[in-house]
Amino acid sequence: MPQTTGRRERKKAATRQALSEAALRLFLERGFDQVTVAQVAAAADTAVTTLFAHFPGGKEALILGDGAERAARLTAAVRERGPGVSILDALQAFLTTRGPFDPARSPEFRRSTDLVMRTPALRAYARTLWTGNEAVLAGVIAEEASRPADDLSVRVLARYVLEVPDLAALEPDPRDALKTAFDHLRRGWPGF
Structure with missing residues (x-):
């Protein structure tokens, strides 16, 4: 009901x-x-x-929220990926729907994203919201990859994935930069 x-x-x-x-x-x-x-x-x-x-x-939270939604969506992206979809593919696909990576942004969302990108306090807060999910993302990656929760490789991967939005968003072509970043991650973490 x-x-x-x-x-x-x-x-x-x-x-x-x-x-x-x-x-x-x-x-x-x-x-x-x-x-x-x-x-x-x-x-x-x-x-x-x-x-x-x-x-x-x-x-900052008035524009970017508190991060709880990000944690839930990151976790869902990994746990609910389709058969044969790698963890990194699922995370890349998730990120392509966010901020400057989303090609279907409405004009209002584009203005909001542009405001975040040109305002140092908002960019810093956005980065904090992403990196604040490191333990959650590392936990779900470890679980899905059948690795120990304290596996350093998994924690490093989670940290790098969560730094990608801040780094790639500043590039002239953010979507291409996102793809390049994930190509590098796949080479460093094959099988994820």
Whole structure:
């Protein structure tokens, strides 16, 4: 039986959406560094405490979230890959749907991605969100490859995979750079 969202959950989601939309609009109009959380909260008609209740990571999280979604999607990309699909192929395919690698980005998502790429604080936060998933990704790779959880090779692979978005996104052709990075990873970790 489908589960319906309650009024409270819908209201929370609407508040999160209003805060995210107000933040993006203000950041694009004025620049990330020229906007305060108080201005974002006011533009969304909420209190600053409400903003931090929904986005404890502060201004950066208004655009990039908290990383929980990334961890879940990374794990799913590896665990739910099709028969005969390698772990690295699955991770590369997953990354091609993210940020500057996604060829089907909407104009709004493109503006958001461009804002992240040209704002040092947002780029640093995005990198932190990716690399913060190292233990989760190493764990699922080890599990799927039947390797010990503390296998250094698996931990190194996870670290390198999670550095790729930051490195490849800065290249003139991010999708090509992503492909090149994964080609190198495949040579270093055959069988993954």
